[in-house]
Amino acid sequence: MKKIEAIIKPHVLDKVRTVLNQAGVEGMTIYEVRGYGRQKGRSELYRGAEYTVDYLPKLKLETVVPDELEDKVIEVIAEAADSGKIGDGKIFTYEVGKAMRIRTRETGSAAI
Amino acid sequence: MEFNVEMKYVLDTMWLLVTGMLVMWMAAGFAMLESGLTQAKNTVTILTKNITVYAFACIMYWVIGYNLMYGEGNAVFGLGLGMSGITNSDHSVLSDFFFQVVFVATAASIVSGAVAERMKYWSFVVFTLVLTALIYPIQGHWTWGGTALGGLLSGFTDFAGSTIVHSVGGWAALAGVLLLGARKGKYPEGGGVRPIPGSNLPLATLGTFVLWLGWFGFNGGSQLALGSKGDVDAVALVIVNTNMAASAGAVAAVIMTQLLYRRIDLSMVLNGALSGLVAITAGPNYSSVGVAGLIGAIGGVLVVFAVPMFDKLKIDDPVGALSVHLMNGIWGTLAVGIFNPEVSFFTLLVGVVVIGVFVFATSFVTWFVIKKAMGLRVSEQEELEGLDRHEFGMEAYPEFRPGFEVG
Secondary structure (H helix, E strand, O other): OEEEEEEEOHHHHHHHHHHHHHOOOOOOEEEEEEEOOOOOOEEEEEOOEEEEEOOEEEEEEEEEEOHHHHHHHHHHHHHHHOOOOOOOEEEEEEEOOOOEOOOOOOEHHHHO | OOOOHHHHHHHHHHHHHHHHHHHHHHHHHHHHHHHHOOOHHHHHHHHHHHHHHHHHHHHHHHHHHHHHHHOOEOOOOEOOOOOOOOOOOOOOHHHHHHHHHHHHHHHHHHHHHHOOOOEOHHHHHHHHHHHHHHHHHHHHHHOOOOOHHHHOOOOOOOOOOHHHHHHHHHHHHHHHHHHHOOOOOOOOOOOOOOOOOOOOHHHHHHHHHHHHHHHHHHHHHHHOOOOOHHHHHHHHHHHHHHHHHHHHHHHHHHHHHHHHHOOOOHHHHHHHHHHHHHHHOOOOOOOOHHHHHHHHHHHHHHHHHHHHHHHHOOOOOOOOHHHHHHHHHHHHHHHHHHHOOOOOHHHHHHHHHHHHHHHHHHHHHHHHHHHHHHOOEOOHHHHHHOHHHHHHOOOOOOOOOOOOOOO
16 A cells, blocks of 8 residues: 655645546645745735745645555646646655544545 | 804804714724735735725815715816815804715725726725716716706705715725626636635724724715704614614524524625615615614625626625625615605615715726726736735735844
């Protein structure tokens, strides 16, 4: 099983969720985060003083999928989250050790 | 009962000033209601609109609006600038101005909710300047200004402004929304409606309560006098009726949403109370308390149907301003014709239509000119990322603010 972690712009969430459902992904967790990469922040003014807004609002999307879906999922997320502009985000994958569905105690692939 | 003439002047003036302050307080109500029902990323924008709309309205109405509305002139508009030439022997002219100016600000702020989340700030301000300096005062001249538009509107009555304030705001808002278009993603390609939930229901509720309280001034002050038994009895009835209509509107919305959706919808209950308030505004002084409740309840029912109706027509109104103020402004005005045997329904209908056409047409032209000159709508990227960052460079709810920011 693989955990796919995607940092995306908040307004593409609905689109990403739709394509993930279509690809057979049935669950995910969303975090509201802030961060930056090469998209630097911006300079703003507050009550006459200048400051840098480094941390831009993003969403972190996490989902655990069977190994065979890993490449497809990366591809569909990238496709849906791509706006052509800087700050679209990144995708990482991780190996998952054990998994369990709490209600039924199913483990392994059956749990996802 | 005998009464000292000077005492009457004092009480009348004081009443206008105090109720005027309550109506000013409604500006806070609008700000909380609108920011509560819109997304967090647009909060700074809507708050800035609310406070500056109030401020611009006060200035423009003083510069020219009050004279257009109450000055000596012709049947269409009055003349003069800066309150010149206007006198009053019943109460202080300044108290009269103060009471009137806060009503103008109310009408103008109705527009800000309907066009929220996708209109450029400055485009909205330019429209507000025209609405508060020209459009509102001119139609007000024909009614409260006393000219009856040369007889066309004689017999038209609107106690505190269901038509003159609320539907005026509503028509101006409708014209703007039609030229502005809906928020992106609100009406998806395949059909249907995508809800865009408000970010802060406690604020929206607080806003509604603040407006409810302010409305006691809005309607109570419209008696324009306190210095006699007759006046103060009238004011008492007005305030009780206002409260009853709001309560009935809220309860009607509770019942209707429970029946229609099997769930009570808080945002509809809030709109329901406000609908009751708008509906009773045309005539809280003549009806029995029971009838006031009925009028308010019908207002609450209307709003529950109006909101999805506007969505079906793809007219996007984030806070229900059109459903509350336009629809119930019309209903409230006509209700007087139904329940008050001394007023002709037809006369009221004529007034609703004449004022509606005037305000809608002049607003539409104004919005159109602004659209051509500077655009109405923010760019798609701005709309998606939130107006606050692009229009103001400031967030309402900044988090993760590190102490070591580069200054």
